[in-house]
Every structure is written in C-alpha cells, then in structure tokens.
Amino acid sequence: xxxxxxxxxxxxxxxxxxxxxxxxxxxxxxxxxxxxxxxxxxxxxxxxxxxxxxxxxxxxxxxxxxxxxxxxxxxxxxxxxxxxxxxxxxxxxxxxxxxxxxxxxxxxxxxxxxxxxxxxxxxxxxxxxxxxxxxxxxxxxxxxxxxxxxxxxxxxxxxxxxxxxxxxxxxxxxxxxxx
Numbered sequence: 532x533x534x535x536x537x538x539x540x541x542x543x544x545x546x547x548x549x550x551x552x553x554x555x556x557x558x559x560x561x562x563x564x565x566x567x568x569x570x571x572x573x574x575x576x577x578x579x580x581x582x583x584x585x586x587x588x589x590x591x592x593x594x595x596x597x598x599x600x601x602x603x604x605x606x607x608x609x610x611x612x613x614x615x616x617x618x619x620x621x622x623x624x625x626x627x628x629x630x631x632x633x634x635x636x637x638x639x640x641x642x643x644x645x646x647x648x649x650x651x652x653x654x655x656x657x658x659x660x661x662x663x664x665x666x667x668x669x670x671x672x673x674x675x676x677x678x679x680x681x682x683x684x685x686x687x688x689x690x691x692x693x694x695x696x697x698x699x700x701x702x703x704x705x706x707x708x709x710x
Contacts, residue, residue, distance in 0.1 A: 577606035581613035584632050588615070597621045602653075603661060604632075609668045614638070616661045627657045629664055629671075638664050639671055 585604040592599045603616040613632040618625065628640040639660035641652050656674060663671040 574606060574608070577613075581606045581615075581632070584613050585615045588632055589617075592619070605665060607665045609666055610664065614661065614664050616657060627653055629657060629660045631664075639675065 581604050585601050589599045589601050598620045600618040600620075601615060602618055605614060606612075607614045610631060612634060615630050615632050617628050617630060619628070620626075623644060625643040626640060627643065629638045630636065631638055639657065641656050643652055656677075660671045660674050663674065
C-alpha cells in the first residue's frame with residue numbers, strides 16, 4: 532500500500548515537473564523569437580534610414596563639376612553606422628570610395644583615370660573593402676597597403692597572380708571581367 536502511494540506521488544511529481552519544464556521552455560523560446568523580431572525590425576529601420584541618408588548625400592554632393600553615384604549602401608552593425616560605396620566622377624578622374632555616411636569618414640578610396648580598368652579596381656579593391664567594413668569597425672588596412680603597392684607600380688592592368696580571393700578553378704592572373 533505504501534509503495535503504491537509513493538509510486539502515485541512520484542508519477543504526479545513527474546507530471547508536474549514535466550509540465551513546468553515544458554512551459555519554461557515555451558516561455559524562453561517566445562522571448563527569443565520576440566527578441567529576434569525586434570532585432571530584425573530595428574535593422575530594417577536602420578537600413579531604410581541609411582538609404583535616405585545616402586540619397587541625401589548623393590543629392591548634396593552632385594553638382595555641375597562632380598557626379599556622385601551610389602553603388603551600395605547598408606547598415607553596418609559593427610560600426611553602428613551607414614556605409615556606402617560611391618562613385619564620384621569629375622572631368623578626368625573617377626573616384627571609387629567606401630564612406631561612413633554618418634561620420635563623413637572615407638574608409639577606402641581609389642582613383643581611376645579615364646584609361647584605367649575601373650571594373651577591375653571595383654572588383655579587386657572597393658567591393659572587398661565594403662564587405663570588410665560591413666563586418667569590422669576598423670578600416671581595411673591590408674587592402675589599402677595592397678592597393679598602394681599596386682598604384683605605386685603605375686600599372687594599369689593587374690599584376691599576374693594578384694586576385695587573392697579567386698576560387699581554385701579560376702586562373703588567378705586573369706580578372707573576372709576579361710574571361
């Protein structure tokens with residue numbers, strides 16, 4: 532008889548503990564879902580704000596002498612700021628840059644005369660700089676050093692073997708735009 536009462540009490544305690552654990556897990560999961568939704572909503576709002584800031588920047592900085600084009604803009608959680616990839620064209624030069632639009636800081640910039648291979652510079656330098664800045668709060672110093680070395684050589688075309696992020700199947704000495 533006592534064994535039967537102990538068994539029934541253990542069974543009831545197990546049911547109560549199981550129900551409590553299940554309810555606790557559900558509360559935890561709902562709080563995580565709520566947090567994720569609020570984060571996604573906040574990031575969406577930041578991206579919309581960044582797009583508005585970028586459009587205003589382009590409008591303010593385009594005039595008769597300079598033409599500014601927005602190539603990419605996004606919110607960088609690492610910098611807690613708006614980062615844009617811009618193209619500025621004046622008479623003989625074209626500047627490709629990555630800028631923090633809220634601080635006004637130029638994070639990376641390359642210039643291109645009319646006879647340079649602009650698409651190569653964008654693919655090789657500016658796009659990786661934008662991606663780096665989106666994930667890191669610091670400037671892309673290694674990419675700046677690589678570009679400085681390249682620019683000092685006065686080369687118009689990339690040196691052989693210069694495409695560091697090329698897949699194994701791609702010939703590293705030929706830029707993607709020339710295949």
